[in-house]
Amino acid sequence: MPPLRAVPPPAGRPFAGRLAGKRAESEPAEHYARLVRIAYLVLAPSRGRNRRVLSAHWLAQRALAGGQGPEPGRAYAHVRLQVVRSALEAGLPLFRLARPRRAQFPPLVPQVWGLRLFPHSCGADELALEQALAGVSGACRAAHVLRGLEGLDDAEVCRVLDAAGVTDPRAALLEADVLTAPHALLASPEFDPCSLQVRPADPVRRRRRGRTLLAACAALLVCGTLLLMPGDGLGGPDAVSGPRYSRHHTAEQALDPGELRRVPANLWRGSARRDFTVWPTRGDRTGDTGLLGRALAAWARPGDAVVSSATPGTPDGPPMGPPQLLYAGEVGQAAVVLFHDGLRVVRYAEARNADPSRGAVLDFARVDGADAVTASALVVQRREGRVRYLTAPWVREVAVRDLLAPRGAALPLRRDGAGVTDPLAGPVRVRGGTDAGARDCRSWPALEVRDGSAARLMTDLGELTPVRLTSGAPSAPHDVAGAAERESWARTACLLPAVRSNGVRTVNSWPYAKQRLPEGEGDAWWFCTRADTWRGTGSRVLAQFQAPPEVSGGDGAPGAVAARAEDSPDCGIRRPRVLAGVLWKSDGGRWYVLAAGSRQFASLTATGGVRGRAEGRLLALPAREGDRARLDGLLEDGSRVGALH
Numbered sequence: 001m002p003p004l005r006a007v008p009p010p011a012g013r014p015f016a017g018r019l020a021g022k023r024a025e026s027e028p029a030e031h032y033a034r035l036v037r038i039a040y041l042v043l044a045p046s047r048g049r050n051r052r053v054l055s056a057h058w059l060a061q062r063a064l065a066g067g068q069g070p071e072p073g074r075a076y077a078h079v080r081l082q083v084v085r086s087a088l089e090a091g092l093p094l095f096r097l098a099r100p101r102r103a104q105f106p107p108l109v110p111q112v113w114g115l116r117l118f119p120h121s122c123g124a125d126e127l128a129l130e131q132a133l134a135g136v137s138g139a140c141r142a143a144h145v146l147r148g149l150e151g152l153d154d155a156e157v158c159r160v161l162d163a164a165g166v167t168d169p170r171a172a173l174l175e176a177d178v179l180t181a182p183h184a185l186l187a188s189p190e191f192d193p194c195s196l197q198v199r200p201a202d203p204v205r206r207r208r209r210g211r212t213l214l215a216a217c218a219a220l221l222v223c224g225t226l227l228l229m230p231g232d233g234l235g236g237p238d239a240v241s242g243p244r245y246s247r248h249h250t251a252e253q254a255l256d257p258g259e260l261r262r263v264p265a266n267l268w269r270g271s272a273r274r275d276f277t278v279w280p281t282r283g284d285r286t287g288d289t290g291l292l293g294r295a296l297a298a299w300a301r302p303g304d305a306v307v308s309s310a311t312p313g314t315p316d317g318p319p320m321g322p323p324q325l326l327y328a329g330e331v332g333q334a335a336v337v338l339f340h341d342g343l344r345v346v347r348y349a350e351a352r353n354a355d356p357s358r359g360a361v362l363d364f365a366r367v368d369g370a371d372a373v374t375a376s377a378l379v380v381q382r383r384e385g386r387v388r389y390l391t392a393p394w395v396r397e398v399a400v401r402d403l404l405a406p407r408g409a410a411l412p413l414r415r416d417g418a419g420v421t422d423p424l425a426g427p428v429r430v431r432g433g434t435d436a437g438a439r440d441c442r443s444w445p446a447l448e449v450r451d452g453s454a455a456r457l458m459t460d461l462g463e464l465t466p467v468r469l470t471s472g473a474p475s476a477p478h479d480v481a482g483a484a485e486r487e488s489w490a491r492t493a494c495l496l497p498a499v500r501s502n503g504v505r506t507v508n509s510w511p512y513a514k515q516r517l518p519e520g521e522g523d524a525w526w527f528c529t530r531a532d533t534w535r536g537t538g539s540r541v542l543a544q545f546q547a548p549p550e551v552s553g554g555d556g557a558p559g560a561v562a563a564r565a566e567d568s569p570d571c572g573i574r575r576p577r578v579l580a581g582v583l584w585k586s587d588g589g590r591w592y593v594l595a596a597g598s599r600q601f602a603s604l605t606a607t608g609g610v611r612g613r614a615e616g617r618l619l620a621l622p623a624r625e626g627d628r629a630r631l632d633g634l635l636e637d638g639s640r641v642g643a644l645h
Helices: 017-030 032-042 049-065 072-090 124-134 138-148 154-163 169-176 183-187 203-228 249-254 289-300 483-490 493-499
Strands: 115-119 196-200 306-310 324-331 334-340 344-351 360-366 377-383 386-391 397-402 445-450 455-459 467-471 504-516 523-533 540-546 560-566 579-585 591-597 601-608 612-615 618-623 629-635 640-642
Touching: 032 049, 032 072, 032 138, 049 072, 049 115, 072 138, 072 154, 124 183, 138 154, 138 169, 138 183, 154 169, 249 289, 289 324, 289 334, 289 344, 289 360, 324 377, 324 386, 334 377, 344 377, 467 483, 483 504, 493 504, 493 540, 493 560, 504 591, 504 618, 540 579, 560 579, 579 601, 579 629, 591 601, 591 629, 601 618, 612 618, 618 629
Parallel strands: 306 360, 467 504
Antiparallel strands: 115 196, 324 334, 334 344, 344 360, 377 386, 397 445, 445 455, 455 467, 504 523, 523 540, 540 560, 579 591, 591 618, 601 612, 601 629, 629 640
């Protein structure tokens, strides 16, 4: 069944003058049932069907009462936009300091007492669609409804979502791709809030709620009376301001160095966990209450002299309670404190002499879901391009390995008694990670840690947590091992600045295709490099082309970035496929379009400046300098997809 039309066509001749204005006002009202259905589908199913029905009617009525827009012919589209915007706002969480939207509160009208309303129940397909809609975001539901119910193309859907206040309409469309139910189900009576069934409400629950409401009103009256009475902290001249932060009991504990959680040295040996929660408290200033008090105070109320930073997606608010003390000690010319509160690692650093004029530094990094590998080390100091790490108690050996010297041996790195390493030269800073900048990259020291089971490679990308480097297909990534994997990382390392300072947790690089070059110039490898973050979003994907070293500048020459994407499921566990291409020049001076897809591709096609088709997942077509080709491929399941972008 084809999707419903976005705006039904007008019948007959257009009206003029006053009559035309009346028709323009009535046109959206004629589609009231359609507008209510849109609101019902976009609202979160977690509200329950009774509240969704009432809210959908209220949102549609508000939109109709709010005006039709400047152009009569666009009246329906304007009202539909208001309905979508209000339905999305209704799903936003209420924050204490944010200005609330009217749509976030229960509807004033219509109101139904003693009865519950809900649409007619249909079949299993509708139930499956309802459950699928409950598991996606409001923006995704809106994109699916505009596509399937309104019949809009992707460009128009993006325009409507953008006007409705959606931050990333394209991401909403990508998320909507996972909803595979037929669009015809959106027109089912299951989602029609204008054709309803009625059931009585629970009288016992209604009486209980009435008694609760009376008790709440009485409590509110008593509290209001107490607030108006003079007393210590509750009335008088200071009544207009709340109590100081430190007057709150939990907050007062969070600021007390004596309440910090301290983990014994050997707890990790008998614990089933291997993460930051079992790191012992270490350092030579763990008993310095002055240092710890300044660190906690700066965390709770950072002043002007505190320079603060946080990885993307990491809240930088005060602790909810007493945090865990990981480390407090002197590192070089600084006194450093490391805390962990279950979600974040927080680093506080000040001058050794505690001179307030020199200020302090406060860094936040999200580490929820850490495991034994990603909790192996933390950056305790970064100074003049050199990095010191604090290692986990289960790390037995630490070494330095230059990623650009795959045949070189790892060099031991000394640690002190608290587990702090000697300074390690940081990676070469490459501006933006471009190919031109990557060619200036001469070395990339990485941290190699051994925990008794394997050697793990980790590198610094400018944040508190070093990034784990892995190789292998997305379904089974593993630690970098063997000459072949080290050689591929030697040509990938200098591209890492493209994912720097993004809250990255792991970077996996794997070969997805091998291609014989034209004119007998050897074999090239295609790699996909994916950086996943601690927060789950913001992943970055690079497809790179690695020509044979003899035709690309030597063994350490970095690969050429053929394509890149952000927040894409490609090259990951959810969608382990990738397609990319490059314009390549042979030693003989001739140009070719080369492309390769992962094993899911059955054929590849190039259009635009270069046209051609190839069976299988490899493509090589003659071209000219400056040609631009558009690539797509046919998957083995018959679907057609484009290149990574």
